[in-house]
Amino acid sequence: AAIRQEVETAPATCDGAIESNHTGYSGSGFCNGRNAVGAAAQFTVNVSAAGTATIAVRYANGTTDNRPADVLVNGSVAQAASTFDPAGAWTTWATKTLTASLTAGSNTIRLSPTTAAGLANIDYVEVETTGTPPPSET
Ligand code: GCU
Ligand code: CA
Ligand code: CA
Numbered sequence: 001a002a003i004r005q006e007v008e009t010a011p012a013t014c015d016g017a018i019e020s021n022h023t024g025y026s027g028s029g030f031c032n033g034r035n036a037v038g039a040a041a042q043f044t045v046n047v048s049a050a051g052t053a054t055i056a057v058r059y060a061n062g063t064t065d066n067r068p069a070d071v072l073v074n075g076s077v078a079q080a081a082s083t084f085d086p087a088g089a090w091t092t093w094a095t096k097t098l099t100a101s102l103t104a105g106s107n108t109i110r111l112s113p114t115t116a117a118g119l120a121n122i123d124y125v126e127v128e129t130t131g132t133p134p135p136s137e138t
Helices: none
Strands: 003-006 016-019 030-033 041-047 051-060 069-073 076-082 093-102 105-113 121-129
Touching: 003 041, 041 121, 069 093, 076 093, 093 121, 105 121
Parallel strands: none
Antiparallel strands: 003 121, 016 030, 030 121, 041 105, 051 093, 051 121, 069 076, 069 105
């Protein structure tokens, strides 16, 4: 099952403010990052086994411009300048899906914007690990 980590809930961090003025978010709010390069949101997720994970980032971008961000897993860039495409309204929430390798136990997932516009507004991440398939019965 997917693990959801809300950005407004510790141990997640938001270099900016947790806000709730644009409806449609999950939980109690979203991260409005400072509009600056490197003003990041970071999540910590625990997975039981190492492997490839699907990381779904829920975000809103009410501008007409992409808000790219490097995705760092445990401090290393897993995906550079991942796109967070515009949707025209801050109340329109979208999902960006990434894949990355995670280690067993605690992992950090950091979204670090690469332009002065900063991050899109970030709601949560959902992490799904690809489990080892059960042995087939013969
Ligand atoms: C507006 C909007 C914020 C958003 C900001 C931005 O101020 O209300 O939620 O974060 O634009 O451009 O980053
Ligand atoms: Ca912002
Ligand atoms: Ca949220």
